[in-house]
């Protein structure tokens with residue numbers, strides 16, 4: 001009885017400890033969930049950032065790109081380097097053709113398309129819809145975050161035969177091991193937004209948090225200051241495009 005009593009006596013404090021640990025852990029999880037976007041601002045999430053002077057960005061080295069002065073978040077770049085090295089060993093050359101893009105850069109792309117003869121046949125919101133097949137409105141691109149890259153070529157065709165097919169096959173088999181996800185898949189699962197992009201890969205561990213913070217911090221008037229910005233609301237850019245992504249399989 002004495003032993004039982006001692007054991008029993010030990011039990012209550014243990015239970016208490018367990019209960020307080022659960023309370024503490026739950027509280028911690030709650031606090032973490034609440035403060036998941038420290039230091040993040042809408043301005044930064046919409047691409048008003050100079051990656052050359054931002055402490056969380058790093059320059060992509062020459063052997064990974066033919067472009068000059070393009071940047072990624074340091075953590076995404078480290079993962080990309082590891083992935084590219086593993087690919088290189090297997091005879092696959094991964095080359096970054098686009099990485100972080102600022103709001104101004106995206107505005108140049110968007111307005112360039114808006115005024116190009118290619119899209120002149122479309123008016124109003126249908127011109128925006130047509131451009132949106134493959135291009136983002138300024139302020140809504142994942143490239144603003146520094147978590148996403150375009151690899152090797154900007155056409156699905158390239159990835160469907162020869163060296164391009166070998167590259168795509170390698171990525172499909174291995175990219176996830178390095179945290180990279182093809183977020184714009186073939187849409188057979190009902191995904192909305194951009195058409196399939198076999199070249200666009202997202203560093204999920206960072207991008208997943210950036211998307212949540214983007215949705216948290218996004219103001220009512222998210223899109224202004226470029227051609228056709230007024231269609232941002234009617235075309236439901238946030239719902240259909242920003243959230244129209246595939247996650248890890």
Ligand SMILES: [Zn+2]
Nearest residue numbers: 143149150200
């Ligand atoms: Zn892209």
